[in-house]
Amino acid sequence: MTRRATGVDTDRKFTVPNALSALRLCGVPLLLWLILGPQADVLAVVVLALSGITDWLDGWIARRWHQRSRLGQVLDPLADRLYILATILGLALRDLIPWWLVLALVARDLLMAALVPLLRTRGYTTLPVHFLGKAATFCLLYAFPLILLGAAPEPWAVVARVLGWAFALWGTGLYWYAALLYVHQAYALVRSAPRGRAGDGG
Known part of the structure; x- marks a missing residue:
């Protein structure tokens, strides 16, 4: 499988997009502290807004400068999920959202994590990010x-x-629908690729 087919341009780890993704990750504990500590909600929203801008910027730079990497394919969705997790935990602990919503979103991510060992038996580490998955995260x-x-x-x-609740309900529905598409995609890869295949990463 070629790099272009897997959406990868480089094997370098130290790239501008990866540095921006790492910077985004550093903002996760700050966000949780702002929500639970001083309850500085406006500042927490500013952190989330900066995270969104950085997310768009690192994707744009990766495509523009041909710096899409395997590490970037891991860091970018990881940052998205950690921001969502930190936010929903903070909101649930402040009784602003119900715990069933937290469980629904966490269960979806656990399902996705459970696919990783299966994919590794076929030489893959991740699946290509689906448009619906990005749309759900956006919501x-x-x-x-x-x-x-x-x-x-x-x-x-x-x-x-x-x-906010309109986006939350639509986003949760899309989040799970995208997960089912990823499960189907993983199933297709497992059936088509022989066990132990040294793939290039999905």
Whole structure:
């Protein structure tokens, strides 16, 4: 399988997109502290916004400068999921969202993690990111800042809360639908590739 077919341009680990992804990861504990410690909701939303901008920027640079890498394929979705996890834990601990929503999102990620050992038997480490998966992540990354802002006592907070829940429900549905597509994709790879194949990574 060629690098182009797997969406990889380079085997280098130290690239600008990977550095931006690492920087995003450093913001996860800061975000959780802002939500639970001083409950500085506006600053927490600013951190999430900067994370979103950085996410777009590292993807744009990776494509523009031909710096898409295997490490980047791991770091980028990992950062997305950690931001979602930190945000939903913070919101649940503050009783702003129900715990069933947390369990639904965590269960989906556990399902995806369970696919990794199976893929490794065929020489793959990850699956290509699906458009629906990115759309679901986009919805969730918009949903929780809006729900967070919706906790304010001001009248406009009601609008933020309604929009936030709309994004949250749509995002959760898409998140699981994308997971089922990934399961189907993994099943197809396992059936088509012989055991122990030294693949290039999905």
